[in-house]
Amino acid sequence: EFLNRIDDVIVFHELSQAEVIQIVDLMIERVTTQMAAQGMGLEVTPAAKVFLGERGYDPTLGARPLRRAIQRLVEDPLSERLLWKEFRAGQTIVVDVEPDPDDDGQLHAVFRAVEGFTPPPIEELAATGD
Structure with missing residues (x-):
């Protein structure tokens, strides 16, 4: 009965690294918009995008994770640091990766503040719905 209801098979091909990076960009855009509403910028380095793509992509599950x-x-780590007031309005937070000496040199995300962020006009923020 069930097999009779199936009328087509769709094969999903494995995503390329470039496609995964595009998905990372789309997902990070939401966080960037939230940061802009707080008067802060967010910049993710290419190395950090690759790191996020490698940690979050699974060939069997696709980009869901x-x-x-x-x-x-x-x-989560950025939220904690914002709660502890390590960053403030007018700064751009740069997300990068570097080896963690306490974890056998495994890469981990690092955050640093760079002075100078001009928030987008209020109309632009309102258009995003955030």
Whole structure:
């Protein structure tokens, strides 16, 4: 009965690294918009995008785990640092990666503030719905 209801098979091909990076960009855009509403910028380096793509992409599951990886590796630590007031309005937060000497040199996300951020006009923020 069930097999009779199936009328087509769709094959999904494995995503390329460039496609995964595009998905990372789309998902990070939401965080960037939220940061802009707080008067801060967010910049993710190409190395950090590759890192997030590698940590969040699974060939069998596709890009579904990417949202959780971005939340775990970027949003959660960034939120904690914002709560501790390590960053302030007028700064751009740069997300990068570097080896962790306490973890056998495994890469981990790092955050640093760069002075100088001009928030977009309020109309632009309102258009995003955030």
